């Protein structure tokens with residue numbers, strides 16, 4: 008089976024207050040992370056974005072489709088995605104705010120779609136249309152529903168052959184149901200970061216401290232770039248003079264893990280027991 | 293005559309008031325440019341071999357540069373060069389003030405002072421020449437008070453550069469200062485004091501055209517704009533005092549005479565603690581950056597504070613009281629003494645006391661203990677007055693150590709007699725090399741090699757052969773900046789200081805200087821100073837660090853247990869000598885002397901064509 012994956016990122020992120028596609032998560036943006044995770048177990052990936060939406064850099068083989076009718080809910084985003092993936096036998100659909108989407112759950116959904124049009128995850132009495140696998144040939148049905156203003160996904164599931172993958176089956180491969188977790192609010196985002204990464208302290212010195220208004224900033228990260236992205240997010244006054252918005256140190260700034268030598272490789276591993284120390288390179292008198 | 297130069301130095305013998313013109317040929321100026329380069333060249337030409345630093349015939353050189361008076365930011369600087377009474381090696385210090393512009397307006401590129409006046413005098417220099425005026429009324433005044441009085445007497449347009457009471461009493465680390473800016477290191481104030489010259493007053497309006505005015509203006513505009521960017525933000529917003537907590541975190545903050553690299557009361561005496569006080573920012577003349585932060589103490593006194601004074605009068609002496617450190621700094625300013633050497637020498641005496649090494653020495657009975665703020669202030673006053681323990685401490689840590697003998701000399705925090713600045717060498721081992729080999733003694737400004745220690749990927753706790761070329765290259769860049777002269781705080785602004793320096797020098801002088809020539813100037817100036825030291829008795833053994841730093845591990849969280857062995861240092865030094873093209877013993881081969889065009893100061897015969 009040729010597997011497609013579509014990642015919807017055109018939502019308005021209203022409750023988050025900023026574009027979720029760009030939220031830092033480890034050394035990546037949320038969209039980059041989700042794309043990397045689905046690409047690892049699917050043959051082709053399409054990102055569905057709003058027209059004109061600015062996206063973080065993506066691998067060259069990832070295509071971008073545009074949702075010409077935004078604000079139609081998940082069904083609206085599925086149409087351009089499935090059209091772009093017409094050559095696939097079935098397509099996993101997710102959104103860019105699902106940082107824990109996993110190969111195990113994706114494999115399970117593909118395994119269940121075999122003689123159906125859709126395989127959708129279900130838990131706590133809800134279906135999860137963006138944790139589901141769709142056959143591209145459901146597009147006409149989707150278009151009819153959209154034209155009729157019938158936007159709820161359940162209308163589709165009633166119309167086509169749908170396999171519902173229940174909680175019991177999901178928990179067998181994802182005991183905490185992490186793959187179904189969305190980060191819709193700042194709290195959910197912080198919570199997801201806390202699940203994914205250890206807490207570590209970033210110690211700020213000289214003007215970094217003065218501008219941030221504090222000496223220590225706790226962040227959730229496991230690499231240098233991840234920590235700096237969080238730092239830029241938590242202390243906007245540090246960009247661009249101390250950290251750039253994309254998680255690098257500005258010229259004339261240095262970072263040290265624990266205070267011994269200085270590091271600049273973005274993937275330098277960090278652990279919770281050694282603080283990251285940010286100082287000016289112009290340390291002399 | 294190339295633009296930016298008058299082509300002459302003025303030599304004044306204050307013994308008899310005689311003056312003479314010293315023509316400076318184009319080829320000399322092109323070789324050594326100005327500042328420390330020109331100063332070292334004049335010293336080499338004029339100082340008798342083996343002269344005693346405080347002898348009348350020992351010259352004190354004030355060297356300007358072709359950039360002085362130009363619109364290039366931070367260029368109102370001058371170098372003071374003499375044989376240091378602290379190190380008996382070359383002493384070169386920089387100062388920043390309108391004094392540079394006025395002296396250049398007198399129609400000279402340098403002023404050389406020799407002799408000893410019959411009575412305390414003021415040396416007055418203007419476009420007509422130089423004369424001595426009686427200065428008995430200025431004796432005992434701080435340089436700042438003397439300056440006020442001289443300008444009240446001569447007129448506000450005059451600039452003054454002079455000594456405080458410590459210079460009058462030949463304290464070996466006395467400074468010379470004007471407008472609160474000190475030529476701080478190496479005891480040059482004692483040299484001026486030995487000539488019975490309280491200060492030098494200058495005023496002049498003679499112009500000195502640059503070769504390509506439009507180009508200089510364009511370069512100046514560009515440099516000024518960049519000088520206000522992120523590379524100098526730290527200096528503008530907080531000043532160097534903010535280094536204290538950084539060094540503390542890196543275990544590089546010398547504490548209690550280098551017994552530890554971090555200080556438990558660092559927060560209390562940090563730059564951040566100082567910034568809780570009212571403060572104003574000041575600029576040197578012709579500077580767009582303005583890195584000076586002047587703090588107002590609870591008693592209403594305005595005190596300028598830099599990291600070096602903060603570390604030396606705070607953690608180095610175990611002082612964790614911000615008000616004491618400010619008071620001590622004010623005291624050093626008024627007395628006219630170098631804060632680093634003052635703090636270093638007192639801290640050394642404090643440790644000697646702690647270890648019982650002062651037992652039986654009545655004259656040192658009042659040396660305070662670490663952390664005794666009142667005691668520190670008292671001893672600093674006595675150093676300036678050369679009273680009680682202050683008289684011995686005024687000799688600096690090396691001489692005090694030698695006098696005490698026994699276990700004391702290994703604890704004295706100096707290289708070649710100059711007290712160490714605020715970076716524990718064990719925590720920054722490229723800088724350690726720079727400190728060990730610097731011609732004026734333990735000095736961070738002649739190499740700024742700490743930048744290499746903070747480079748990602750470099751191991752600051754390890755001495756290896758890669759450090760030699762890094763330290764040598766850093767010295768070359770510093771020598772260029774100090775000869776041009778531009779402020780070191782611009783260094784982050786330049787992508788390539790040698791290339792940009794060449795462009796500025798070309799525009800000002802009309803010479804066609806390229807990067808390679810600029811680099812050669814830097815190498816020449818470094819080697820010139822070395823040659824002069826060799827002439828004055830330098831031996832290989834002088835390029836080292838205090839024994840305790842090579843024998844005891846560093847103490848302080850981030851660097852606890854780190855060592856720098858003598859063998860490691862020797863290997864780094866060998867790689868440094870090689871990087872400069874010197875012999876394994878640190879001597880300068882004749883061929884290199886010729887290649888660098890230093891025949892005329894090294895006593896090496898020119899090769900016949």
Ligand code: SF4
Nearest residue numbers: 576579581582583779
């Ligand atoms: S940066 Fe500071 S030291 Fe340098 S010239 Fe300007 S005010 Fe003076």
